[in-house]
Amino acid sequence: MFRLVATISAIAAAVSAHGDHQEPIKAGPHNNLWYNTLPGDGGTQADSVFSGISTFGRIAYSPCLATEDVKYDIAFIGAPFDTGTSYRPGARFGPSGIRQGSRRLNLYGGYNVPLGANPFNSWATVIDCGDIPVTSYDNAWAIHQIEEGHNSILMREPMTNASAPGPSKKGKTLPRVITLGGDHTITLPLLRSMNRAYGPITVIHFDSHLDTWRPKVFGGAPTHQASINHGTYFWHASQEGLLKNDTNIHAGIRTTLSGLSDYENDGYCGFQIVEAREIDTIGTEGIIKKIRDRVGTEQPVYLSIDIDTLDPAFAPATGTPETGGWSTRELRTIIRGLEGIKLVAADIVEVAPAYDTNAELTTMAAADTLYEVMTLMVMNGPLSEMSKKGVDAKEEI
Numbered sequence: 001m002f003r004l005v006a007t008i009s010a011i012a013a014a015v016s017a018h019g020d021h022q023e024p025i026k027a028g029p030h031n032n033l034w035y036n037t038l039p040g041d042g043g044t045q046a047d048s049v050f051s052g053i054s055t056f057g058r059i060a061y062s063p064c065l066a067t068e069d070v071k072y073d074i075a076f077i078g079a080p081f082d083t084g085t086s087y088r089p090g091a092r093f094g095p096s097g098i099r100q101g102s103r104r105l106n107l108y109g110g111y112n113v114p115l116g117a118n119p120f121n122s123w124a125t126v127i128d129c130g131d132i133p134v135t136s137y138d139n140a141w142a143i144h145q146i147e148e149g150h151n152s153i154l155m156r157e158p159m160t161n162a163s164a165p166g167p168s169k170k171g172k173t174l175p176r177v178i179t180l181g182g183d184h185t186i187t188l189p190l191l192r193s194m195n196r197a198y199g200p201i202t203v204i205h206f207d208s209h210l211d212t213w214r215p216k217v218f219g220g221a222p223t224h225q226a227s228i229n230h231g232t233y234f235w236h237a238s239q240e241g242l243l244k245n246d247t248n249i250h251a252g253i254r255t256t257l258s259g260l261s262d263y264e265n266d267g268y269c270g271f272q273i274v275e276a277r278e279i280d281t282i283g284t285e286g287i288i289k290k291i292r293d294r295v296g297t298e299q300p301v302y303l304s305i306d307i308d309t310l311d312p313a314f315a316p317a318t319g320t321p322e323t324g325g326w327s328t329r330e331l332r333t334i335i336r337g338l339e340g341i342k343l344v345a346a347d348i349v350e351v352a353p354a355y356d357t358n359a360e361l362t363t364m365a366a367a368d369t370l371y372e373v374m375t376l377m378v379m380n381g382p383l384s385e386m387s388k389k390g391v392d393a394k395e396e397i
């Protein structure tokens with residue numbers, strides 16, 4: 001009995017001691033729980049990293065599509081759509097899976113050692129806007145919903161330097177948007193939205209597949225709607241003039257083809273190809289150089305990442321896995337090599353958590369990859385300042 005009392009006293013003393021160092025929680029449903037007065041577990045004051053509702057990296061949630069009152073510099077938004085998939089469905093659960101996989105990102109504060117910056121503690125206001133409501137019964141309507149939802153978030157005044165000129169078509173500074181897919185079809189409505197803001201845009205595309213297939217080749221196009229899917233969306237984007245001519249590049253490609261004409265068609269769509277196996281000869285540095293040489297640092301760039309860029313050993317939970325891919329370490333290194341490129345928006349797609357390991361390999365890889373992307377965006381400063389920064393970065397190479 002004495003030992004029990006002594007233990008309780010010790011706990012009470014420890015809680016009291018911690019309480020001396022910690023601001024009391026002022027609001028929230030858990031504010032009366034003594035253990036939430038304990039300091040420093042990396043989460044919000046009301047929750048630890050392993051409790052509470054998931055947002056990307058445990059950043060603040062705001063239902064941006066329901067209100068225009070909230071301001072941000074970088075917004076995460078989910079597009080839970082997977083009815084354009086040719087093989088394994090399930091990417092509609094990608095946004096919630098990636099958020100779950102991202103919980104521990106800022107447990108120790110979130111400082112990115114190789115890039116020397118902290119995307120969770122910077123000039124930028126970063127929030128999670130939740131998901132765009134997407135119907136699973138009508139692809140045409142879903143694609144329309146994704147374009148309009150994305151555009152609503154993209155076209156607002158950012159928190160920082162809202163009145164300064166920026167790189168949009170109208171010369172404005174806009175916030176950046178990172179979209180959590182969703183199968184890769186979503187990139188078509190996202191590029192339509194980007195086109196309304198920036199005009200034709202340069203794309204860096206990480207994938208094991210080309211995704212420029214002509215609809216007759218991929219899926220057979222029995223109807224117009226069937227012609228728009230996760231293997232053809234870049235063909236449509238090219239036809240619609242959404243891609244800036246001959247400045248786009250794929251990296252990580254290793255798919256089988258209907259024939260070499262697929263590569264010719266890819267060139268017509270405005271892409272250069274970096275094969276996954278090139279890493280064996282030119283390494284990550286060689287791949288980074290090819291991408292940088294292709295897109296430069298002067299123009300706005302859209303970044304689209306299919307998680308199947310990674311080998312299925314590292315990311316098994318995806319729609320169309322291809323062996324022979326890069327490791328998570330290699331992809332993260334290559335993405336960090338894009339420092340100084342004007343990333344104005346990004347997506348990560350084809351994360352289908354139902355096929356993941358119990359250890360959350362794929363959702364964790366997606367979250368960590370986006371951590372590199374958001375760090376690059378923060379390092380570039382507000383879009384109003386990107387021109388100067390971009391030139392500086394180019395000179396350093």
Ligand SMILES: [Mn+2]
Nearest residue numbers: 207209306308
């Ligand atoms: Mn793919």
